[in-house]
Amino acid sequence: MTEQDRTNRDWFNQLYAEQYPLLYNHACWYLKNLGITGGLTEELAHDGVQLTFSAAWQRVESLREMAWVNAWLFRVLRNKLSDLIREELRLYGLRQRLEAAQPGAEEDGLAEVDFRLLLAQHLTPEEQELMQRIYLNGERPADLCREMGLKRSALSMRLRRIREKLKKYLD
Amino acid sequence: MSEQVLDHRSAKEKERLLGMNLDELNALLLQVSELPEFAQKDAYIQGILEVMQQKSENPYGLTREDILAEREDFWESYCELRSEAEADIVPESPPISTSSPEKPKKKPMIRFLRGIAAAAVVAALFCGIVGAFGSNVLHVVMRLGKGSVVFAPAEKPQGEPHAFEDLYNILSLYSELPLVPKENPMDATASSVCTGKDIYGFYIDATYLCEKGTVGFSYHFYETADQMPRAECQVNEGELQLYKADGTSFYIFQNLGQTSIVWFVENVSCFIWGDFSVEEAKQMVDSLY
Numbered sequence: 001m002t003e004q005d006r007t008n009r010d011w012f013n014q015l016y017a018e019q020y021p022l023l024y025n026h027a028c029w030y031l032k033n034l035g036i037t038g039g040l041t042e043e044l045a046h047d048g049v050q051l052t053f054s055a056a057w058q059r060v061e062s063l064r065e066m067a068w069v070n071a072w073l074f075r076v077l078r079n080k081l082s083d084l085i086r087e088e089l090r091l092y093g094l095r096q097r098l099e100a101a102q103p104g105a106e107e108d109g110l111a112e113v114d115f116r117l118l119l120a121q122h123l124t125p126e127e128q129e130l131m132q133r134i135y136l137n138g139e140r141p142a143d144l145c146r147e148m149g150l151k152r153s154a155l156s157m158r159l160r161r162i163r164e165k166l167k168k169y170l171d
Numbered sequence: 172m173s174e175q176v177l178d179h180r181s182a183k184e185k186e187r188l189l190g191m192n193l194d195e196l197n198a199l200l201l202q203v204s205e206l207p208e209f210a211q212k213d214a215y216i217q218g219i220l221e222v223m224q225q226k227s228e229n230p231y232g233l234t235r236e237d238i239l240a241e242r243e244d245f246w247e248s249y250c251e252l253r254s255e256a257e258a259d260i261v262p263e264s265p266p267i268s269t270s271s272p273e274k275p276k277k278k279p280m281i282r283f284l285r286g287i288a289a290a291a292v293v294a295a296l297f298c299g300i301v302g303a304f305g306s307n308v309l310h311v312v313m314r315l316g317k318g319s320v321v322f323a324p325a326e327k328p329q330g331e332p333h334a335f336e337d338l339y340n341i342l343s344l345y346s347e348l349p350l351v352p353k354e355n356p357m358d359a360t361a362s363s364v365c366t367g368k369d370i371y372g373f374y375i376d377a378t379y380l381c382e383k384g385t386v387g388f389s390y391h392f393y394e395t396a397d398q399m400p401r402a403e404c405q406v407n408e409g410e411l412q413l414y415k416a417d418g419t420s421f422y423i424f425q426n427l428g429q430t431s432i433v434w435f436v437e438n439v440s441c442f443i444w445g446d447f448s449v450e451e452a453k454q455m456v457d458s459l460y
Contacts, residue, residue: 016238020242021238022220024231025197025223025228025230026223028230028231029230042231049241050249053249054249054250068213068217071220072213074220078204153244153247154248
C-alpha cells in the first residue's frame with residue numbers, strides 16, 4: 001500500500017465513521033415513509049448505504065477535492081435507494097397484497113402469484129426460510145446474522161442473490 | 172460575500188434548522204433533494220446534514236461498535252463491488268462543487284455559513300414546508316415562459332465587493348432583460364457578488380446590506396428555456412401574493428420576517444429576498460421597468 005493509498009484510506013475511514021449514522025438514519029426514515037417495514041427497512045438501508053460508500057471509494061481522489069462531500073453522498077444514497085426499491089417493488093408489493101388479502105386490487109397482474117408458492121418453487125429450503133423470516137415475519141437482519149453466525153454483508157449478498165433468482169419469475 | 176453578512180444570515184437560518192426535529196429535517200432534506208437544480212443546492216443539503224449531525228440523535232440505536240463493524244464489513248465485501256458501483260453511480264447531478272473549479276476551497280465553517288446564507292433564498296421557496304405538509308397549503312405552480320436569451324458568458328467577477336449599481340452592470344453582460352431594480356432599494360450598500368456554474372448554466376448571487384438588514388438577489392441563467400425547471404412552491408395560505416408588472420407574474424411572499432420575490436423571465440429564474448416589506452417589494456418590481 002502506497003503512502004497515497006494509506007492517506008486515502010484514512011480519510012475515507014473517517015468519512016465513513018462520521019457519515020454512516022446520518023445516511024443510515026435517513027435511509028431508514030425514507031424507507032419507513034414509503035411504507036416499508038420490519039427487517040426489510042434495515043436490510044435495504046444497510047445495503048443502500050454500503051453501496052453508496054462503495055461508489056464513494058471508487059472516487060476517493062476526486063471526493064477529497066470536493067466542496068460538498070456529504071451532499072454528494074446523500075445524492076448517491078438517494079439513487080441507490082431508488083434502485084433498490086425499484087428492484088424490490090414487485091416482491092414487496094406482492095407481499096403487501098398478500099397481507100392485505102384483497103384479491104382483485106392488483107394493478108400489475110401479480111396478485112395471483114402466491115408469494116409462498118413462488119419461494120417454494122424456486123428456492124432451496126434455506127433460501128425460503130431466509131426470505132420468509134425477512135419478508136413475511138419482519139425479523140431484523142442483525143438478529144438473523146447473530147443467530148446464523150453470518151456477517152451482515154454476507155446476509156445482504158445472500159438476499160441479493162435470492163432476489164436476482166426470483167426476479168425472472170416476477171417479470 | 173462578506174462574513175458579516177454570512178453571520179447575520181446564517182444565524183437565522185441555522186436557528187430555524189436547529190429548531191426542527193429529526194423527522195422535519197429528514198423531510199426537508201427530501202424536499203430539497205427533489206427540487207430542480209439551483210445554485211447552492213449542495214450547500215443547502217450539506218447545511219441540513221451538518222445540523223442533523225449536531226443534533227446527534229440516534230433513532231435507530233446505532234452504536235459506535237455497530238458503525239465500526241459495518242466499516243469492517245465494507246472493506247471485506249462492498250469495496251470490491253467496483254463494476255456494479257461504476258455502472259450505476261450516476262447521481263442526479265454530477266458531483267459538482269458549487270464553486271468554480273479554480274476557486275480556492277473555503278474553510279468548512281465559511282462554506283457552511285455561505286451555504287446556509289445562500290440557501291435562505293431557496294428556503295423562501297418552500298417556506299413553511301414542514302408545517303405546511305398536507306394541510307392549509309396554497310399550491311402554486313409557476314410555469315416558465317418561452318423564448319431564450321443568447322447565452323454568452325463573459326468574464327465573471329468573483330468575490331470582490333461591489334456597489335449596488337455594479338449588479339446591474341454585471342447582469343447586463345448576460346442579458347438585456349430587466350432583472351434588477353433601477354433604483355437602489357433601501358439604499359443598499361456595498362457587498363459582494365458571487366457567481367458560479369452548474370450543469371444547467373450559471374448563477375449570480377449578490378447580498379447587500381441596508382439600513383433594515385439585508386437584501387439579496389439571486390439569478391439563475393439556463394442555457395435554454397427548455398432546461399428551465401418548473402418550480403413548485405408551497406407557501407402558507409394567505410402569505411402569497413401574485414403581482415403583475417409589464418405582463419410578468421411576480422410571486423411575493425413572506426417567511427420568517429423576510430420578504431421574497433420570485434419570478435421567471437425567458438431563461439432566467441430570479442429571486443429577491445430580504446428585510447423589506449411587501450409594499451417595498453412591489454416598488455422594487457415596478458422599478459424594474
